[in-house]
Amino acid sequence: MAPPRGLGQLLGILGLMLLALVPHLVAADCECGFIAHSPLTQKQAQEHPGPDQLLFTSMLESRFYDVQNISRDGTWKRQQYNVSARAGRGEYGKTFATKNVYSVPQTGAVKDPSQLGAGYSDSTNGGIALVVSSALTNDSVPTAELDSARSDMTFGTYRAGIKLTPVNGTCAAFFWYFNDTQEIDMEFLSREFDVAKQVFPVNLVIQSEASMQAGYDASKTGTFKVVNLAFDPTLDFHEYRFDFLQDRVRFYADSRLLAEMNGTSVPTSPGHLILQHWSNGNPLWSGGPPEEDATMTVGYVKAYFNSSDAKVQSSWDSGCQKALSKGSNDTVCEIPNVTAANSSTGGTFFNTSDPNDTEKNNAVRLGSTWATTASALLLMLVLTCL
Numbered sequence: 001m002a003p004p005r006g007l008g009q010l011l012g013i014l015g016l017m018l019l020a021l022v023p024h025l026v027a028a029d030c031e032c033g034f035i036a037h038s039p040l041t042q043k044q045a046q047e048h049p050g051p052d053q054l055l056f057t058s059m060l061e062s063r064f065y066d067v068q069n070i071s072r073d074g075t076w077k078r079q080q081y082n083v084s085a086r087a088g089r090g091e092y093g094k095t096f097a098t099k100n101v102y103s104v105p106q107t108g109a110v111k112d113p114s115q116l117g118a119g120y121s122d123s124t125n126g127g128i129a130l131v132v133s134s135a136l137t138n139d140s141v142p143t144a145e146l147d148s149a150r151s152d153m154t155f156g157t158y159r160a161g162i163k164l165t166p167v168n169g170t171c172a173a174f175f176w177y178f179n180d181t182q183e184i185d186m187e188f189l190s191r192e193f194d195v196a197k198q199v200f201p202v203n204l205v206i207q208s209e210a211s212m213q214a215g216y217d218a219s220k221t222g223t224f225k226v227v228n229l230a231f232d233p234t235l236d237f238h239e240y241r242f243d244f245l246q247d248r249v250r251f252y253a254d255s256r257l258l259a260e261m262n263g264t265s266v267p268t269s270p271g272h273l274i275l276q277h278w279s280n281g282n283p284l285w286s287g288g289p290p291e292e293d294a295t296m297t298v299g300y301v302k303a304y305f306n307s308s309d310a311k312v313q314s315s316w317d318s319g320c321q322k323a324l325s326k327g328s329n330d331t332v333c334e335i336p337n338v339t340a341a342n343s344s345t346g347g348t349f350f351n352t353s354d355p356n357d358t359e360k361n362n363a364v365r366l367g368s369t370w371a372t373t374a375s376a377l378l379l380m381l382v383l384t385c386l
């Protein structure tokens with residue numbers, strides 16, 4: 001008589017456990033999207049009026065410090081192409097090669113750090129290294145680029161944890177791109193970094209029709225600003241962020257507003273994200289080429305955005321409706337602000353998979369199922385012993 005009762009109890013407990021698990025899984029799914037805030041001071045909010053809360057329906061989160069081998073990644077694609085000196089308006093050409101983009105897993109995983117470029121230090125938390133080499137081939141500088149595979153990104157908040165190179169003569173860029181006249185850029189020129197004077201500028205640019213007419217010199221337009229960072233960007237990871245909205249773009253570092261740009265230069269098409277590290281010897285921009293190998297390390301990317309893809313939109317809509325009709329809580333996830341304290345890891349990730357990414361969705365669900373099975377087995381063992 002005793003065993004069946006035990007089994008009944010066990011099944012009851014198991015059922016409760018499963019029930020307890022459901023809201024947790026649902027809560028983590030953010031079915032109705034993500035809320036971003038504009039972390040402005042009161043004074044800034046007066047100068048830049050606009051909505052404080054923004055809703056985005058899709059996301060792309062990559063913890064590069066957890067990635068073992070970027071060459072097998074489907075979310076990001078390493079680039080391979082050449083740009084001649086003339087086409088790049090530089091003294092040298094650029095050779096973008098996949099081998100200049102590689103994974104540096106978290107501490108301990110690097111067997112021979114001397115193989116990595118200068119600027120790499122053992123204290124790094126890992127990430128994707130983008131290397132500009134000092135060893136020119138055919139009058140061309142070996143350079144690095146990593147692009148998001150999806151290109152359906154419209155309005156959104158785009159964020160990357162990056163540690164820059166102290167080696168003089170490169171341009172490191174985190175940008176959103178549709179074409180040469182619809183582009184939002186955060187560019188760092190290492191030749192401008194001056195430790196003695198504590199000067200660490202970031203160049204904020206929107207490339208537009210106006211900048212094309214000015215020969216792609218955005219400094220002749222209203223959408224070019226050089227802002228000094230409040231920290232040395234080569235010592236640690238910091239979060240660089242731009243919010244691309246319908247009528248304006250806001251740039252941030254560690255959740256502090258650097259600049260806002262508005263007007264007709266703001267892009268209107270869907271685009272993709274690019275991480276790039278290059279040099280072509282142009283003394284007016286990248287400078288260089290660098291005298292030693294220079295490494296830019298990207299720890300993570302987080303992007304919360306609206307998709308231009310009708311299928312993605314309708315899948316968001318039905319997923320959200322379904323969650324709401326089930327009475328789920330927390331269908332909207334609030335994106336926390338990253339500060340200097342957590343910019344090396346990026347803090348919170350939602351672990352929600354892209355609704356379009358069924359493979360990943362299944363993996364998340366399967367993982368949870370296994371966890372449930374394992375705890376049930378453990379419980380069974382404990383009960384049996386009792």
Ligand SMILES: *[C@@H]1O[C@H](CO)[C@@H](O)[C@H](O)[C@H]1NC(C)=O
Nearest residue numbers: 037038039040334335336337
């Ligand atoms: C982010 O910062 C802004 C402004 O400081 C604040 O209003 C907002 O609540 C913060 N968001 C979170 C999730 O902490």
Ligand SMILES: *[C@@H]1O[C@H](CO)[C@@H](O)[C@H](O)[C@H]1NC(C)=O
Nearest residue numbers: 054055056057155245246306
């Ligand atoms: C993103 O799309 C959702 C759903 O269509 C919409 O409610 C929201 O306002 C959009 N966000 C922005 C910033 O345009």
Ligand SMILES: *[C@@H]1O[C@H](CO)[C@@H](O)[C@H](O)[C@H]1NC(C)=O
Nearest residue numbers: 068069070071072073102103
């Ligand atoms: C990464 O994967 C590619 C393709 O599978 C392989 O050729 C390469 O050796 C791997 N690199 C490392 C560092 O494991």
Ligand SMILES: *[C@@H]1O[C@H](CO)[C@@H](O)[C@H](O)[C@H]1NC(C)=O
Nearest residue numbers: 080081082095096137138140
């Ligand atoms: C790019 O340039 C490199 C170095 O000169 C060369 O080895 C390679 O074949 C070129 N690739 C393409 C696609 O032209």
Ligand SMILES: *[C@@H]1O[C@H](CO)[C@@H](O)[C@H](O)[C@H]1NC(C)=O
Nearest residue numbers: 082083084085093138139140
């Ligand atoms: C060297 O560069 C020139 C001009 O960019 C190109 O035409 C030529 O194919 C390159 N040679 C090699 C070996 O890559």
Ligand SMILES: *[C@@H]1O[C@H](CO)[C@@H](O)[C@H](O)[C@H]1NC(C)=O
Nearest residue numbers: 178179180181182209212269
């Ligand atoms: C970029 O795309 C827009 C919209 O399609 C177009 O009007 C513009 O001419 C394009 N710019 C370039 C440089 O091709």
Ligand SMILES: *[C@@H]1O[C@H](CO)[C@@H](O)[C@H](O)[C@H]1NC(C)=O
Nearest residue numbers: 168169190191192193194287
């Ligand atoms: C970087 O190198 C250029 C060219 O040699 C030089 O003009 C510039 O002052 C250097 N920058 C720093 C911060 O030393």
Ligand SMILES: *[C@@H]1O[C@H](CO)[C@@H](O)[C@H](O)[C@H]1NC(C)=O
Nearest residue numbers: 047048247260261262263264
């Ligand atoms: C852009 O912002 C400035 C101040 O931030 C404001 O004076 C101007 O009216 C805005 N322009 C547009 C087109 O919204």
Ligand SMILES: *[C@@H]1O[C@H](CO)[C@@H](O)[C@H](O)[C@H]1NC(C)=O
Nearest residue numbers: 023024027326327328329330
């Ligand atoms: C939803 O939130 C309310 C109020 O916080 C709480 O009472 C309720 O138990 C929650 N429901 C679920 C399914 O988590």
Ligand SMILES: *[C@@H]1O[C@H](CO)[C@@H](O)[C@H](O)[C@H]1NC(C)=O
Nearest residue numbers: 336337338339342346347348
């Ligand atoms: C980063 O740390 C701050 C301060 O501890 C915290 O408020 C914030 O939520 C954290 N951000 C993330 C993304 O976890």
Ligand SMILES: *[C@@H]1O[C@H](CO)[C@@H](O)[C@H](O)[C@H]1NC(C)=O
Nearest residue numbers: 028063066349350351352367
């Ligand atoms: C989120 O996913 C990562 C792997 O991408 C995993 O290491 C981590 O434990 C997951 N976190 C949660 C809370 O599920």
Ligand SMILES: *[C@@H]1O[C@H](CO)[C@@H](O)[C@H](O)[C@H]1NC(C)=O
Nearest residue numbers: 150151152307309311312356
């Ligand atoms: C969604 O998945 C379909 C089928 O795999 C693919 O064709 C489409 O490009 C994907 N859309 C996005 C935005 O990733």
